[in-house]
Amino acid sequence: MSSLPARPAMPRRGFLLGAASVAFLSACPSIARAADAGPAARLKPSDWLELERALQGGRIILPGSKGYPELSVGYNGAYENLRPAGIIWCAGAPDVVAGVNWCRARGIEPKIRSGGHCYAGFSMTDGVMISTGGITQGARVDGDGTVFLPGGLMNGHVYSLLRRHNVALTTGRCTTVGLSGFLLGGGIGFSMRNWGVASDLLLETEVVLADGRKVIATPDGPDGQLFWACTGGSGNNFGVNTAFRLKTMPVSTVTVFQIQWGFAGGKEHAVARALLRDLTTADNKFGSRLSLKARPPGPDNTTVAIDLIGQYVGAPAYVEKLLSGAMRAGRPIKKVIRTMAYWKAQDFLSEDDTLDRFHERSAFVAGSLSDEALDQAYGFLEKFPGRTNGTHADFRFFQTGGKMNKPDRESAFVHRRSDWLMDAGMSWAPAAPVAEIEGCIDWQNAFFERMWREGTGGAFQNFADPALQNPQAAYYGDALDRLKQVKKTYDPGNMFNYAQSIPVAA
Ligand SMILES: Cc1cc2nc3c(=O)[nH]c(=O)nc-3n(C[C@H](O)[C@H](O)[C@H](O)COP(=O)(O)OP(=O)(O)OC[C@H]3O[C@@H](n4cnc5c(N)ncnc54)[C@H](O)[C@@H]3O)c2cc1C
Secondary structure, three states: OOOOOOOOOOOOOOOOOOHHHHHHHHHOHHHHOOOOHHHHHOOOHHHHHHHHHHOOOOEEEOOOOOOHHHHOOOOEHHHOOOOOOEEEEOOOHHHHHHHHHHHHHOOOOOEEEOOOOOOOOOOOOOOEEEEOOOOOOOOEEOOOOEEEEEOOOEHHHHHHHHHHHOEEOOOOOOOOOEHHHHHHOOOOOOOHHHHOOHHHHEEEEEEEOOOOOEEEEOOOOOOHHHHHHOOOOOOOOOOEEEEEEEEOEEOOEEEEEEEEEEOOOOOHHHHHHHHHHHHOOOOOOEEEEEEEEOOOOOOOOOOEEEEEEEEEOOOHHHHHHHOHHHHHHOOOOEEEEEEEEHHHHHHHHOOOOOOEEEEEEEEEEOOOOOHHHHHHHHHHHOOOOOOOOOOEEEEEEEEOOHHHHOOOOOOOOOOOOOOEEEEEEEEEOOOOOHHHHHHHHHHHHHHHHHHHOOOOOOOOOOOOOOOOOOHHHHHHHHHHHHHHHHHHHHOOOOOOOOOOOOOOOO
């Protein structure tokens, strides 16, 4: 796969835990623990040697080994203090089988990592990490239009393959997100209103189970319950997914848009109201993400207050018409509406891969957000206490609904009656003083608690939120009891677990 993008190094600002991270972790006690070190701390060199002999192409990466600094960290810098005692870097499913068996024999509960982008650091550990990052060989689009994807691919690898065949899946914007984590949590993107979430396109998945068996789960096969659980039941609950087969969709051209409004006119509130009202009426071929920014200190004429980005499978005139109310409410400072080839359009829509320390809190909403709630949201955004350069907050809306609300089959992704996924996001600069971060966290929690009352009661499992109350109920709703039963069948000893994992049914 030489033409694929290289796995990027993820440089960190330092190995020591920053003061800002301490403030964040103490506000989220559920992940402040260092839970996994126990049995891993007792490992002897002979244990690792035994594992090394069992690997078939993979390798063990210990502190001090080549590659450890890059591979031991995740995307969210808030969890930079969690570094593994050792990484089992797998090159294929046999290595995963060897790693799982080795862990089980020693009472180790490994953390599985693919792209390392979990918002809440759930793939980070101070124990043993099983990385699927080397499982990249054999990706292909077959003659029947399905695609076979090894579990270690990043989204960018998948895009390179699909664009060569002019087909697509529902995909996100960030090329370094791991395919496995993205898919197992449902997987949202601009095409979800047209095709459903990414896991709606899943046809089969290969999984290494806690007992070391490897199975291929299909909807109608003997492991149909496991297949179902993999359509939204999230990673590191049932086993290690080492490959996927999905249905693809043919693509040609698409209209993309990015419209930005500034703070200068002071009209952002009216623009946001028009956008939420009008976009909620859009047809299924339209997908968008709206970001309402917290006011930074001293905005100038170029400071972005509202950023709208998305795609429409159709002519630009439809987009112009849909946005006409917002344009009347406020004059944009940037306006791009352009038709282009589908994959060129995805390049346009892709987001910068900037590493950060961040915390996000999401909730699904049915219908448009009420005017009263939007007024209150602006009340919060105008009072964001972040002052240090590089500390930001915004209130984001991912447009859901359409086909996403009408799946063709049953699914563990239960968020099927929404029009928006809202997300109160906050990121902070490493240099921010602890008191400022604590103020930002309090602000975010108060903001989120108010907005949560507007939601369906669902939160997005791919935007893992360590501060969420009753997280499993919010992520899995009515599917939770069945997911617990699947867990009991496939991982009765709870080998695969983390702070918000699915418990084993009683
Ligand atoms: C910048 C950015 C952009 C994003 N954009 C989108 C988006 O557009 N749409 C969307 O839906 N989500 C998006 N996400 C969220 C992302 O999909 C989830 O965080 C996802 O879980 C990340 O997967 P990963 O493999 O990179 O992360 P990891 O941290 O490696 O894994 C995430 C979880 O899955 C488990 N896991 C990983 N690999 C496997 C495996 N092979 N088998 C079993 N369990 C496994 C891990 O243990 C962990 O619990 C974004 C995240 C970031 C940081």
